[in-house]
Amino acid sequence: MPDPAAVAALTPPLACPSCRAPMASRAVAGHNGATIALDLCHACRGLWFDEGESLRLSPEGIVDLFGDLNAHKDDAQTPLGRAMACPRCRRTLAEGVDLVRTGRYFTYRCPQRHGRFATFAAFMVEKGFVRQLTAPEIADLAERVRIIHCGSCGAPIDLRQHDACPYCHSALSLLDPKAVQQALADYQARAQRAAAGPRAPDLADALIRMEKDRERVRREEQKERWQGVRDTDDLWAVGLSQVWDWLGARAKS
Ligand SMILES: [Zn+2]
Numbered sequence: 445m446p447d448p449a450a451v452a453a454l455t456p457p458l459a460c461p462s463c464r465a466p467m468a469s470r471a472v473a474g475h476n477g478a479t480i481a482l483d484l485c486h487a488c489r490g491l492w493f494d495e496g497e498s499l500r501l502s503p504e505g506i507v508d509l510f511g512d513l514n515a516h517k518d519d520a521q522t523p524l525g526r527a528m529a530c531p532r533c534r535r536t537l538a539e540g541v542d543l544v545r546t547g548r549y550f551t552y553r554c555p556q557r558h559g560r561f562a563t564f565a566a567f568m569v570e571k572g573f574v575r576q577l578t579a580p581e582i583a584d585l586a587e588r589v590r591i592i593h594c595g596s597c598g599a600p601i602d603l604r605q606h607d608a609c610p611y612c613h614s615a616l617s618l619l620d621p622k623a624v625q626q627a628l629a630d631y632q633a634r635a636q637r638a639a640a641g642p643r644a645p646d647l648a649d650a651l652i653r654m655e656k657d658r659e660r661v662r663r664e665e666q667k668e669r670w671q672g673v674r675d676t677d678d679l680w681a682v683g684l685s686q687v688w689d690w691l692g693a694r695a696k697s
């Protein structure tokens with residue numbers, strides 16, 4: 445199999461599904477010594493996974509990715525576009541909600557199964573790297589920043605009025621070093637089990653996709669309400685430096 449990093453260097457960059465600018469290709473560690481070329485748009489705070497790519501991402505690859513996100517966390521941010529286009533076939537990506545133990549998140553899938561686009565925040569929820577904020581933390585945040593973005597759906601949340609997202613009802617969550625540590629350990633164990641035997645067909649994924657279609661209709665209605673709002677803080681980014689410091693300390697020990 446050709447080295448994906450070398451292939452990425454030779455092929456033109458994929459267009460960001462949201463802003464259509466060329467995405468940055470980043471080679472990160474996959475399972476069994478493989479390399480995966482991820483495509484990131486730092487302006488949109490989003491990343492594209494070709495079909496199955498996120499499953500091949502190893503814990504080491506996730507650490508690589510954290511380093512990249514941390515290096516670009518102060519980049520200028522572009523609000524997400526209304527219609528996402530698949531960087532492979534240009535078809536409109538279908539928006540949907542996925543549920544995991546630590547919360548819910550939005551993801552945008554190509555109907556031709558080329559892959560999916562997710563915001564960094566959604567990816568963090570998906571991988572279990574977040575914890576819910578406590579009531580005192582929300583009160584403290586409300587003192588300092590009035591509005592933050594929901595890590596799940598991107599809606600602005602006025603912290604003086606709401607302690608959860610009024611649109612998608614997600615709890616306010618934060619990147620958490622302890623959650624990252626636990627999740628990386630879980631992924632390591634799961635990778636070892638996966639290496640030991642074949643994967644079952646992804647039934648859960650199919651069920652989630654059915655649920656998502658229902659959610660999408662509701663979301664379309666909600667979207668109108670917060671279109672155009674910006675200049676707010678991104679809650680997930682608050683914990684990024686802290687997590688990166690912890691990962692750096694772990695690498696040195
Ligand atoms: Zn973009």
Ligand SMILES: [Zn+2]
Pocket residue numbers: 530531532533534535554555556557558559
């Ligand atoms: Zn496609």
Ligand SMILES: [Zn+2]
Pocket residue numbers: 594595596597598599609610611612613614
């Ligand atoms: Zn929300």
